Each structure stands twice: as C-alpha cells, then as structure tokens.
Amino acid sequence: MSPRNAVVHVVDDDLSMREAVSSLLRSFGLRVETYASAVDFLEHRVASPQEPECLVLDVRMPGLSGLELQRELQSSPRPLPIVFITAHGDIPMTVRAMKAGAMEFLPKPFRDEDLLAAIEASLERSRLALQENESLQVLRDRYTSLTPREREVLVLLAQGLxxxxxxxxxxxxxxxxxxxxxxxxEKMQASSVPLLISMIERLRNALGELPDTAGRGNSLDAG
Structure with missing residues (x-):
C-alpha cells in the first residue's frame, strides 16, 4: 500500500460512506481527513506540502458539486489527484471528470480493492509531483546563484555560440x-554542456521563463 505519511481527503455528504471509506483507509495505516461538503473541504483543509495527498470525492452533493470542486482545484499550484465516487454517474459526467484529470471514476457500490488501487495510484502521482517540484526548486536555486554575467554567458552557450x-x-x-x-x-553542477542545456530547458518549460535574481525574466531565446 501507499506511504504511511500520505493523506487522503474524503469528501462526501453521506456520513455512512465517509465513515466506511475512512475506516478502510485507516486500516492500511493512511491518514484520513473527512469533510461533509466541498465547501467544508475548501474552508478547513490543511495542506500537507511535504506529503503525498489525494482526494476521494463524491460527485453529487448539496451546494458545490464534486465536478465544481474539481474545477476550483485545477488552478491550484499543486492540484490534487482525484478519485470520484458516485451513485449517480453517467457516461458524459465520467468523460468530463476524466478529461479534467481525474484518476478514477467509481460507481457506488464499488469494491474495496478498486478504491484502494485508485488511491494508491493517486498517491503515487502526488509523490512523483512532489519529487519533481523539489528537483525543480534545486535547479532554480542553482540558476539564481549565477551572476548576471554568468547568466548572459549561459544564454549564449545554450544558443550554440x-x-x-x-x-x-x-x-x-x-x-x-x-x-x-x-x-x-560548477554552480549548476553540470558535467557537460548538453546536460546543462537540458537543465535550463527543463526550468524554462516548467516556469515559462528563467528566474532572474534582479527581478527580470530571462530567456534562452534572447538575442
């Protein structure tokens, strides 16, 4: 099963469902936080920036629906992997949820094994995203340690000059x-020019532009 430091957020207006799901997950050593509504989740969720997280989310709830909550979370810097559960699922709804990035869409009643597998996959995606964010931060810190002149040389080096x-x-x-x-x-800890360029391309692809310690964006496309 998934790491014991992981957090699973369960959002369902059905108390019996929340209790059943949380009991199952806790039996596998997972930390579980439960919420009676999407609004309750938005108001009381405590983010765990260093821990894998996922969301088990009912689709149809009073007030803000599960699909509406999914849209709310898409703008987050760290979107949560979502496993949808519902007694009222239909194909168009499932398609919308999956296209928006949901990990799984389980109709009630579902097998424990299916829910556990979906949660395990979701927490693994969250764990990998955390690793990627940490790795990018290391690269960003290395890049911002360069002097302005070193960054100018780097840009031209990446252009093949x-x-x-x-x-x-x-x-x-x-x-x-x-x-x-x-x-x-040496500062970038790059053993070769191709490796250096791949580091910078990775930073640019993730951030849109290279970070600049003077507060100005930098670009490998600069002439």
Whole structure:
C-alpha cells in the first residue's frame, strides 16, 4: 500500500460512506481527513506540502458539486489527484471528470480493492509531483546563484555560440568567457554542456521563463 505519511481527503455528504471509506483507509495505516461538503473541504483543509495527498470525492452533493470542486482545484499550484465516487454517474459526467484529470471514476457500490488501487495510484502521482517540484526548486536555486554575467554567458552557450563568438557578443575577452563558463557549470553542477542545456530547458518549460535574481525574466531565446 501507499506511504504511511500520505493523506487522503474524503469528501462526501453521506456520513455512512465517509465513515466506511475512512475506516478502510485507516486500516492500511493512511491518514484520513473527512469533510461533509466541498465547501467544508475548501474552508478547513490543511495542506500537507511535504506529503503525498489525494482526494476521494463524491460527485453529487448539496451546494458545490464534486465536478465544481474539481474545477476550483485545477488552478491550484499543486492540484490534487482525484478519485470520484458516485451513485449517480453517467457516461458524459465520467468523460468530463476524466478529461479534467481525474484518476478514477467509481460507481457506488464499488469494491474495496478498486478504491484502494485508485488511491494508491493517486498517491503515487502526488509523490512523483512532489519529487519533481523539489528537483525543480534545486535547479532554480542553482540558476539564481549565477551572476548576471554568468547568466548572459549561459544564454549564449545554450544558443550554440562558441567562446570566441560569446566574447565578441558581450564585449569581453575569450579567457573571461572561459572563466564564466567554468564557474556557471560548477554552480549548476553540470558535467557537460548538453546536460546543462537540458537543465535550463527543463526550468524554462516548467516556469515559462528563467528566474532572474534582479527581478527580470530571462530567456534562452534572447538575442
């Protein structure tokens, strides 16, 4: 089963369902938080930034529905993997939920094994997302430790310019370019130029632009 430090949030207006699901999950050592409505979840959920999390969510509830809560959470910096459960599911509803990123859509009554498998897959996705976020933060910290000149050299290096071309573009000596290149690769902990470029592309793809310690965006497309 999934890591014992994981958190499963169960949102269902049916008290008996909340109790049954939470009892099952706790028997596997999982921490469970229960909520009687989507609004209750939004108002009282305590995020666990360092722990895998997922959401077991009823579709039809008074007030805010499960699908509406799913839409609310999509704008979150760290969207929760969702397992939908419902006694009223239909194909169009299932399609909408899955297209919006739901992990699973289980009609009631469902087998314990199916719910457990869906939760395990959801927590694994959450765990991998946490790892990716931590890895990106490490890269971001390394990048922002570069001096402005080192970042300029890096941009031109990523564009394929040689040391001499970079020196001419920046108006500095080739020896100085080599020093900056050595320093920036050491700070980025990159053993080769292709690895360095892959790190920067990964940062740019994740953040939209490269972080800049002076408060300005930076881009590998800069001329």
């Amino acid at each position: 040689r040391n001499k071309q970079t020196a001419d573009r920046l108006g500095i000596s080739e020896v100085t370019v080599k020093v900056h290149r050595h320093n920036l690769m």
